[in-house]
Amino acid sequence: MSLRVEGRTARGRICELVDQTGDEIPAPELERLLADLIAGGAFGFRAKGTADAVALGEPEFAHVQIGERLYRLIVERYTARLDRF
16 A cells, blocks of 8 residues: 655646555655655756766656665656655
8 A cells, every 4th residue: 555645846736755665654754755855856857968868757766764764766757656675
């Protein structure tokens, strides 16, 4: 079972964080993480490039620690997903 929390980007678009860990992370902790992602500008259209290519809208991967556990964070255009690592 997954838990979803929703928010809005600075431009008013709906975004969400989906907890797929099965660890029953408290909703306030997920809301805090979503707020941090919004504040950091993690959502929306972003182009990243190198000298050879430009990647449009590819997912970004990171790791976050909540409590004593480390989780994988996958951020797509307007959705972030938290998985067990």
